[in-house]
Structure formats: C-alpha cells, structure tokens
Amino acid sequence: MFKDGAIEGVQVKPLSKFSDGRGWLMEVFRHDELDGEYLPAMTYISITRPGVARGPHEHIDQADYFCFAGPSRFKVYLWDNRPESPTYRHRMALVAGEGAPIAVIVPKRVVHAYKNVGESDGLVINCPNRLFKGNGKKDPVDEVRYEDVADSPYELD
16 A cells, blocks of 8 residues: 655654763754645653554644654654645655664654664654644644554554
C-alpha cells in the first residue's frame, strides 16, 4: 500500500549543538527560517521510555515541529495520507536524536509516529503551529489515532 520515498512538505533540518565547559546549547527553531504556516503556537516537552512508541496518528489542521536532540535515539515514521499530494502513499523512516539531532516538520494530514529505540529515556520537544485544544482548551483534540486500529496500514518495526 505504501512505498518508500520522500514526502512533500516534510522537512528535516539538522540541529547544531554548541558545546563548551558549561554544557551545550542548541537552537531548535528560528522564525526567520520557517514558513509562516509552521510558526509555533506553543511548545511542549515529553519523555518517552525505551521501547515505547507514540503514534501513529495524524492531525487535520495542525503541523508538528518535532525536535529530537537527545538523550536517546528515536525511529521516526511518516506516511503521506493526503490523496491530493503528489507523494500520496509514500512512507519515510528516519533515525534521530543522540548522535543525529534533527528537527522534523510534519505537515497536517501526514500520519506520524516515533519510537524510542535507545536504552535510556528520550526527550522530545514539539513546537506545533496550533494550540492543543484551541484557545482556553475549549476545542476538540485535533488528532486521528491509529494505535489501536486492527489491520492499520501504519506499521512500526
């Protein structure tokens, strides 16, 4: 059903770590380097335990801006679920995090998941372009979940 290949609109950006005797610093986004539709509306941080996956799911109106800087390593999965897209039914997989810090922009309607494939708890930062549940958290969650769908085409290794 899916074939391997790039997905239109998905952007992968290397993150640079600047280290000195105090520790390190990493810029995760700059508004002068993002298209307006991807400018963050909020930021959240999560920890994912080794061997645990989050997703697959998609958003109808939200784009995600994930930052995998470490600690730990993640396998990131993406599936183009947009019938109007020239890359409809393409899938991608990336390794990210410790040793390969990247930011990944996931456009709306692109199904995505990530799994901690490392041996320690992994930190992920997300800077989506929409507020979770809208202003005042009064709207429905913008998410279509596939984690528990029998025979889902969105398979993780």
